Amino acid sequence: MTATTDTEAVEDVESFRARARAWLGETFARVDAPDDPIGDRLRVEGRDVHADAERARMGQRMLREGGFAGITYPKEYGGRGLRAAHLHAFTHEARAYDLGGSGPMFAMTLGMMGPTLLELGSDDLKARYLPRMIQGDDLWVQFLSEPTGGSDLAGAVTRATRDGESYVISGSKVWTSAADYSDFGFCLARTDWDVPKHRGLTMFVVPLRAPGLEVIPLRLVTGATGFCQEFFDNVVVPAADVIGEVNDGWTVASRLLVHERNAIAGGSEFHDMDTGGTRADGPERVGRRVDLAELARARGLADDSHSRQLVAEADVLATVNRQLSSRLQTATALGVLPPAAGSLLKLFGSTAHVRTSDITMELSGSSGVVWPGDDRSAGLGVDFLFRQATSILSGTSEIQRNIISERVLGLPREPAPDRDLPFREVRHNTMPKRAGSE
Amino acid sequence: MELELQDDQELFVETTRRFLEAESPLTRVRDLYEDPVGFDRDYWRRGAELGWATMLVPEELGGGSVSGAGLLDLELVAEEMGRTVAPGPLLPVNVVADTLARSGRPDQQEAELAGLVSGERIATWAFAEPSSRWDAGGVALGASERDGAWVLSGTKSYVQDAAVADEWLVTARTGDSLTQFLVAAGTPGVTVAPLQSLDMTRRFGDVVFDGATVDGSAVVGRVGDAAADVERQLQVALTVQNAETVGAVNRVYEFTLEYAQDRMAFGRPIGSYQALKHRFADMKMWLEACNATATASARAVQAGADDAPKLVSTAKAYIGDRAPAIVQDCVQLHGGIGVTWEHDLHLYLRRVAQNAALYGSARDHRLRVATLLGV
Numbered sequence: 001m002t003a004t005t006d007t008e009a010v011e012d013v014e015s016f017r018a019r020a021r022a023w024l025g026e027t028f029a030r031v032d033a034p035d036d037p038i039g040d041r042l043r044v045e046g047r048d049v050h051a052d053a054e055r056a057r058m059g060q061r062m063l064r065e066g067g068f069a070g071i072t073y074p075k076e077y078g079g080r081g082l083r084a085a086h087l088h089a090f091t092h093e094a095r096a097y098d099l100g101g102s103g104p105m106f107a108m109t110l111g112m113m114g115p116t117l118l119e120l121g122s123d124d125l126k127a128r129y130l131p132r133m134i135q136g137d138d139l140w141v142q143f144l145s146e147p148t149g150g151s152d153l154a155g156a157v158t159r160a161t162r163d164g165e166s167y168v169i170s171g172s173k174v175w176t177s178a179a180d181y182s183d184f185g186f187c188l189a190r191t192d193w194d195v196p197k198h199r200g201l202t203m204f205v206v207p208l209r210a211p212g213l214e215v216i217p218l219r220l221v222t223g224a225t226g227f228c229q230e231f232f233d234n235v236v237v238p239a240a241d242v243i244g245e246v247n248d249g250w251t252v253a254s255r256l257l258v259h260e261r262n263a264i265a266g267g268s269e270f271h272d273m274d275t276g277g278t279r280a281d282g283p284e285r286v287g288r289r290v291d292l293a294e295l296a297r298a299r300g301l302a303d304d305s306h307s308r309q310l311v312a313e314a315d316v317l318a319t320v321n322r323q324l325s326s327r328l329q330t331a332t333a334l335g336v337l338p339p340a341a342g343s344l345l346k347l348f349g350s351t352a353h354v355r356t357s358d359i360t361m362e363l364s365g366s367s368g369v370v371w372p373g374d375d376r377s378a379g380l381g382v383d384f385l386f387r388q389a390t391s392i393l394s395g396t397s398e399i400q401r402n403i404i405s406e407r408v409l410g411l412p413r414e415p416a417p418d419r420d421l422p423f424r425e426v427r428h429n430t431m432p433k434r435a436g437s438e
Numbered sequence: 439m440e441l442e443l444q445d446d447q448e449l450f451v452e453t454t455r456r457f458l459e460a461e462s463p464l465t466r467v468r469d470l471y472e473d474p475v476g477f478d479r480d481y482w483r484r485g486a487e488l489g490w491a492t493m494l495v496p497e498e499l500g501g502g503s504v505s506g507a508g509l510l511d512l513e514l515v516a517e518e519m520g521r522t523v524a525p526g527p528l529l530p531v532n533v534v535a536d537t538l539a540r541s542g543r544p545d546q547q548e549a550e551l552a553g554l555v556s557g558e559r560i561a562t563w564a565f566a567e568p569s570s571r572w573d574a575g576g577v578a579l580g581a582s583e584r585d586g587a588w589v590l591s592g593t594k595s596y597v598q599d600a601a602v603a604d605e606w607l608v609t610a611r612t613g614d615s616l617t618q619f620l621v622a623a624g625t626p627g628v629t630v631a632p633l634q635s636l637d638m639t640r641r642f643g644d645v646v647f648d649g650a651t652v653d654g655s656a657v658v659g660r661v662g663d664a665a666a667d668v669e670r671q672l673q674v675a676l677t678v679q680n681a682e683t684v685g686a687v688n689r690v691y692e693f694t695l696e697y698a699q700d701r702m703a704f705g706r707p708i709g710s711y712q713a714l715k716h717r718f719a720d721m722k723m724w725l726e727a728c729n730a731t732a733t734a735s736a737r738a739v740q741a742g743a744d745d746a747p748k749l750v751s752t753a754k755a756y757i758g759d760r761a762p763a764i765v766q767d768c769v770q771l772h773g774g775i776g777v778t779w780e781h782d783l784h785l786y787l788r789r790v791a792q793n794a795a796l797y798g799s800a801r802d803h804r805l806r807v808a809t810l811l812g813v
Binding site: 351 | 441442695698699706707709710712715716718719720722723726727729730731733734748749752755756801804805806807808809811812813
């Protein structure tokens with residue numbers, strides 16, 4: 001699929017690349033070690049995320065002014081109407097430059113919510129929001145998981161009740177990245193309790209500063225704050241701000257998840273989170289990038305055969321991760337494997353991350369758990385605390401294994417007693433009372 | 439398995455597959471278990487007619503490949519042979535033919551290549567020694583010059599098809615450097631001692647050089663300058679081996695997945711239990727990763743890329759660990775039938791376990807990766 005809708009002559013990729021290269025060199029500073037505000041805030045206490053967001057918006061605005069924002073988005077919404085090859089060429093050229101962290105910071109906005117809005121949003125919603133995304137005005141988040149259930153996404157119990165020309169939303173969402181500095185969200189809420197769970201959900205656009213919506217950053221095991229929980233207390237949104245159809249929110253959520261997987265795997269046609277240098281290849285996506293060879297040398301382990309093997313094992317996993325990513329992109333493009341094969345990469349990246357984290361811990365020894373200085377996030381052991389995160393976020397490894405076995409391998413589905421029951425009759429968790437509230 | 443093939447490559451694979459189905463069914467592989475050679479010379483000659491030994495030899499020397507990227511075509515044949523655990527000297531013959539085509543003198547090429555390409559003659563590489571090392575540093579067999587001839591002393595081990603080969607490409611130490619010799623079977627002072635092997639059809643031997651004398655014309659390439667050829671030979675051998683292993687594991691996984699869908703327990707297919715589904719998911723992930731790293735390294739070797747040494751060792755380090763683990767897990771998923779002689783699983787387990795150890799184990803290749811990383 002291509003986002004190009006017009007038929008006028010498309011600029012040759014190489015000429016586009018040359019223009020991009022020249023413009024990047026004139027406009028941005030080069031960087032050796034790219035900043036990753038998204039990954040970094042998960043482990044560094046006290047990072048100023050609002051300043052990060054402002055820098056990213058500025059970077060995105062500069063891209064827009066230079067004519068390199070929304071490269072594959074249609075021109076009518078402020079994009080360039082070009083093809084994925086142009087996007088990849090630009091990304092490649094932009095790797096060495098500091099674009100204000102706009103690549104990772106706009107990954108959700110332009111790689112997930114933007115494409116979904118483009119596919120399923122009304123003309124009014126698209127005209128209202130897509131240009132603002134592309135020119136760096138708004139950052140978007142997704143309100144999907146709830147405190148009552150993460151993996152069972154369609155079992156959402158946040159409710160949206162029709163009231164005249166509006167809906168009133170009440171409930172809670174959690175594990176929302178970036179909600180504390182973003183502007184709008186996709187919110188999945190239950191609009192019909194008398195039909196099976198997948199058929200009673202609706203997706204809404206919710207402004208994050210809407211009255212009744214409270215965003216609380218969650219403190220993580222690393223001591224840093226990376227995700228948020230939100231409480232919806234009778235938040236009113238216009239009925240016109242439904243994405244797709246009422247009670248067809250599952251279709252929207254499913255597309256959102258496809259775009260999420262593509263964005264994470266580096267296969268998005270709309271945005272590349274690596275733009276501006278942040279490399280995101282599986283095992284190292286969360287947690288800092290550690291030069292294990294250097295660590296082994298520094299710890300006097302360069303002549304220790306076991307340690308050398310550990311260094312190599314981590315390198316092998318990182319290399320194979322990239323090779324697998326490339327293979328799966330080709331396999332799904334050719335139809336050799338179904339789109340669900342993206343779960344193979346997610347699972348590989350997560351398990352490789354776990355192993356790499358263990359290796360890092362082993363090589364760092366005592367220095368990983370006790371260290372000098374006043375930076376509480378400096379010890380490599382801090383990353384070990386967060387080791388399981390990649391195996392949990394964006395769909396746990398257990399869910400990935402279900403997806404692979406059922407949708408890639410064709411093995412029988414898990415029995416699901418809730419599948420055909422009206423949601424009202426399905427056993428489900430109830431929304432916990434908020435601490436301190438009545 | 440490569441995902442995108444040219445039309446002529448598809449035809450080539452199809453021809454090889456049909457030939458193997460007809461000429462080397464698993465029942466035939468079992469019959470060859472007691473055979474001292476492990477393959478039929480006529481089978482190999484007819485396989486060679488399909489192009490099995492021509493791919494690394496340029497057209498002007500009587501070779502040629504269907505795609506023009508010979509190593510990638512060879513990878514395809516090796517995968518097919520892995521899928522049927524087929525017998526035959528695919529790896530050693532192609533390694534030697536490649537080096538003769540690259541570094542042999544015209545008279546050596548004239549004398550040897552036609553026979554190798556046609557399948558009439560068989561050559562093998564004598565590299566490792568009883569120390570079980572698969573790197574240049576492990577070569578202890580010495581060669582010393584005497585009156586224009588060379589005297590070889592030492593023992594080569596783990597030599598595939600040592601007894602049936604018409605000649606051996608021998609990697610020898612000449613002082614601080616390496617030199618390779620093409621030594622004809624029957625040369626006085628050389629004896630072959632057959633070894634037992636895990637694989638059903640693959641035979642190995644020690645080749646003992648007891649002051650054997652060869653003419654100066656036996657030198658392949660330049661004296662003391664064989665390091666690059668040896669590295670290339672290792673890369674080609676590992677590419678063929680990895681492709682064969684991946685082909686074998688792909689096939690084992692296919693029939694194990696079918697079995698899980700057909701086999702009933704407690705009133706439902708065993709493949710419907712989540713405990714087993716998740717293992718199939720993990721195995722699929724490892725298997726696709728094996729496929730990915732095998733093909734990526736083959737492309738790097740074909741292209742002569744700077745990172746080919748590292749990518750080849752990365753592939754072996756990964757596949758060498760994962761492939762036997764997947765096949766053993768498939769044995770477990772079969773239950774009792776999986777550990778019987780009757781079931782074909784062990785034919786594959788034997789090949790995969792043997793490949794994991796030869797031309798360097800996963801451990802050996804991790805250490806090589808570490809060295810290339812500067813640690």
